[in-house]
Amino acid sequence: MNDALDVALRLLVVFAVFLVLPLVIGQTEHKVMAHMQGRLGPMYAGGFHGWAQLVADGVKFAQKEDVVPANADRRVFQLAPAVALLPYLLVLVAIPIGPGEGMVGQVIDAGIFFVMAVMGAGVLGSLMAGWASANKFSLLGGLRTAAQLLAYELPMLLAAASVAMAAGTVSLPGILDAFEWWWIPWQITGALVFFVAGLAELQRPPFDMPVADSEIIFGAYTEYTGLRFALFLLAEYAGIVVLCGLTTVLFLGGWHGPWGADGLGWVWTLLKTAVLAFVVIWLRVSYPRMREDQLQKLAWTTLVPLALAQIALTGVVKVVTS
Amino acid sequence: MSPIPGSGLAKGLAVTLRTMTRKTVTAQYPDVQPDLPPRTRGVIGLFEENCTVCMLCARECPDWCIYIDSHKETVPAAAPGGRERSRNVLDRFAIDFSLCMYCGICIEVCPFDALFWSPEFEYAETDIRELTHERDKLREWMWTVPAPPALDPAAEEPKEIAAARKAADKLAAQAATEAEAAADAAAQATAEQPAAGQPAAGQSAQDTRPAQDTPAGQDAPTDRPGPDVPTAEEGPA
Secondary structure (H helix, E strand, O other): OOHHHHHHHHHHHHHHHHHHHHHHHHHHHHHHHHHHOOOOOOOOOOOOOOOOHHHHHHHHHHHOOOOOOOOOOHHHHHHHHHHHHHHHHHHHHHOOOOOOHHHOOOOOOOHHHHHHHHHHHHHHHHHHHHHHOOOHHHHHHHHHHHHHHHHHHHHHHHHHHHHHHHHOOOOHHHHHHOOOOOHHHHOHHHHHHHHHHHHHHHOOOOOOOOOOHHHHOOHHHOOOOHHHHHHHHHHHHHHHHHHHHHHHHHHOOOOOOOOOOOOOHHHHHHHHHHHHHHHHHHHHHHOOOOOHHHHHHHHHHHHHHHHHHHHHHHHHHHHHHO | OOOOOOHHHHHHHHHHHHHHHOOOOOOOOOOOOOOOOOOOOOEEEEOHHHOOOOOHHHHHOOOOOEEEEEEEEEEOOOOOOOOOEEEEEEEEEEEEOOOOOOOOHHHHHOOOOOEEEEOOOOOOOOOHHHHEEOHHHHHHHHHHOOOOOOOOOOOOOOHHHHHHHHHHHHHHHHHHHHHHHHHHHHHHHHHHOOOOOOHHHHHHHHHHHHHHHOOOOOHHHHHOOOOOOOHHHOOOO
16 A cells, blocks of 8 residues: 555544544543433433533634733743643554554554653643743642652553563563463552553542642643633543553553454454543542642552562563563 | 451442442423422412402511502492491502512411412513512412322311311201201191191291291291201291
C-alpha cells in the first residue's frame, strides 16, 4: 500500500478513536454515576436516555465567550489546553489493540518510555494553566498538580518497569507477545500501583485535590471558559482511555483472552479497557476527595514501597525461572 | 477500627454498586405526575354554595390573604304573616396565593365546610397579580378536591353519621312504641265497638283539630312521628 496513505489512514483511525471513546466514557460516567446515586441522569438530549448529552454540552461550550484574563500570560494561557490534550492523542498512537502491525497506530520500539514520557508531558498543561492565569486559586491548583505529578510519576514508572523486566522488552506489542496468563497474579501489585498512580496523575477523584472544585474552584481551570475549558475536560476523559488502555496492555494481557484468540483480540482489549473505565467511574462515585497530605503520604509511604517490592518479586521470579 | 484494613473501602464500593442495581428514585415530574395524598396542601377550593359570609376565614387568616365582599338581601317571609329574613349574599371571595402560607387555618375554621384543600399545585403565573384567585376560579378548584380518605378499620364513626343514626334510632323507637300503643287501642276499640254507639263521629272531630292549629298544614305530618299510622288510632295515644 502507498506509505503516505497508510500513515494517513492510521492517524485518521486513531484520531476517530480519540474523539469517540472519551465521549463514550463521559456519557457512561453520566449514567453510571447517576444510577449509583439513585438518579436517572440525563434523559432528554437526543431523545433516548439522553445519549446526546455530551454533544449538547459541546455545542454549549462552543457558544461561550473565550475569555482571557487581563493580567494572564496570554500565549501560555491559550496554549495550555492543547498541551494538556495532545499528549494523550500521541500516546494513543502507540497502544496496540490487537496482534500484528495492523492493530496499532505505530509500533514504537521503546514503547513504555515513549508512553510514560508523553503522558507526563500532559500534566504540563495544568501547570501552564495554573501559572499563566494570574489567579491565586489557579496557582494553588497548579502547585498541587506539580506536587502530585512528582509524587505519582515515580510509582507509575516503577510499576511499568516491573512489566518491562518480566517481558524483557520495552516495546508494547513485545510485552504482549511475551504475556502468559500467570502474569496477572504475578504482577497484580504492580497493576494496582500503576492504576492508582495513573488515577492520581489524571487528577480523578478521589485524587482530585488539584482541581477540588469546592475548595479552590477547579484549580488551574478557574479562569478558563468555553472551548478551552471543554478541551481540559476532554483531556481528562482521553486520559482515562489512555490509562485504562495502558493498564490493559501492560498488566491484563491486552488482546489475550480465554478464547477467540484469532481475529477477536481487539474485542478483548476494548472489553478490558471498558471494565477498567467503569472502575474509574465507580471509584469516583464511592470515595471522597483525599486531603493534600494524605495524597502525598499514599504515594511516598505506600505506592513507592509496593512498586519496589513488585520489582524485587519480578526480579526473583525472573531469575528462578530462567 | 475495622477488623480487616481496607474493608471500609470495599464496603463503600459495595454500597454504590448495590445502589446502581436498584430502582432509581428520580421523579420525572413534568412527564409523570406525582402521586399526591388526598390531603395534600396544593390549592384551596371554595364550595360557595356552603358559604354564609361569616368572615371567620378572613379574620383567622394569618396573612390576611382572603378578601370577602358581601351584601345583605331581604328574603320575603316564607309563609303569609311570617317575618322577613335577611340573608348574606357573597359578592367577592378571593384568595391571594402569593401571600397565602398554606397553613390551612381558613379550612379548619370554616363552620360550614365551604373551603377544601385540593392537591392541584400547577398554577404558577408570570404575573404575581394573577395569583389572586377570584371566586369563580376558587369554585373551579372544587372539582379537583378528592374524596376524603376512608376511615381506619376500627375507627369511631363520623359525628354527622353518628348524630343522624341517633336521630333515626330515636324515631324508630318512638314509632315502635306508638304502633304498639295503637295496636292496643285498636284491640280495645274492636272490643268496645259493639257497645259504644257512635265512635266514628267523635274520632273525626279529633282529627280536624290539629289541622286548624297549624297554619302550614303540610308541615304537620313531617314533624309528627309515624305519619303512616292511621289517624283513626292516633286519638287515644
